[in-house]
Amino acid sequence: DSGVTQTPKHLITATGQRVTLRCSPRSGDLSVYWYQQSLDQGLQFLIQYYNGEERAKGNILERFSAQQFPDLHSELNLSSLELGDSALYFCASSRVGRIYGYTFGSGTRLTVV
Amino acid sequence: DQQVKQNSPSLSVQEGRISILNCDYTNSMFDYFLWYKKYPAEGPTFLISISSIKDKNEDGRFTVFLNKSAKHLSLHIVPSQPGDSAVYFCAASASGDDKIIFGKGTRLHILP
Numbered sequence: 001d002s003g004v005t006q007t008p009k010h011l012i013t014a015t016g017q018r019v020t021l022r023c024s025p026r027s028g029d030l031s032v033y034w035y036q037q038s039l040d041q042g043l044q045f046l047i048q049y050y051n052g053e054e055r056a057k058g059n060i061l062e063r064f065s066a067q068q069f070p071d072l073h074s075e076l077n078l079s080s081l082e083l084g085d086s087a088l089y090f091c092a093s094s095r096v097g098r099i100y101g102y103t104f105g106s107g108t109r110l111t112v113v
Numbered sequence: 114d115q116q117v118k119q120n121s122p123s124l125s126v127q128e129g130r131i132s133i134l135n136c137d138y139t140n141s142m143f144d145y146f147l148w149y150k151k152y153p154a155e156g157p158t159f160l161i162s163i164s165s166i167k168d169k170n171e172d173g174r175f176t177v178f179l180n181k182s183a184k185h186l187s188l189h190i191v192p193s194q195p196g197d198s199a200v201y202f203c204a205a206s207a208s209g210d211d212k213i214i215f216g217k218g219t220r221l222h223i224l225p
Contacts, residue, residue: 058212
């Protein structure tokens, strides 16, 4: 158990629908990062939050949004889902500073049918 | 545009031999490099890192080498063990930026 909790582990939904993925960071970590891993792709950075505020944005589609709540858990909202959104979505958390690296959750596998 | 490139999707190595995984980067602002290991159905786990002020960092069986002029780094695992079979991600970040950019990964198979 890495200490980063992601729910649900698996999600199957239809095109056009909206889903919410949840992440609880490791205790004491203020930063949360979301990554997408599609087939044949590496880990694509989506977005970072630090202590409730958006800190950095990557290749995140406009149909996707995220937020970090006062208790530091984060949610990634995916709407108007398309088949190509099927992927593994990972959340990671870190303390301040790069030398600590990230601690990843075990991911949510999203399948859009 | 892939800023971190792992050109070998897979690699097979005999148990007990040395595994060498390679990684190239294009962004000259990167100054901190990491390797992550991933087993199926699990998230990536941190393995080893290196700052650009060094050219080598060692941790047990794992050594990372950095060649800044060539924008190249490599991970050496010696001796390779069956439990090393996994996907290895090379990653990098730039000063002042705590997000990490990952490569596509290399699947390592350790053969008995």
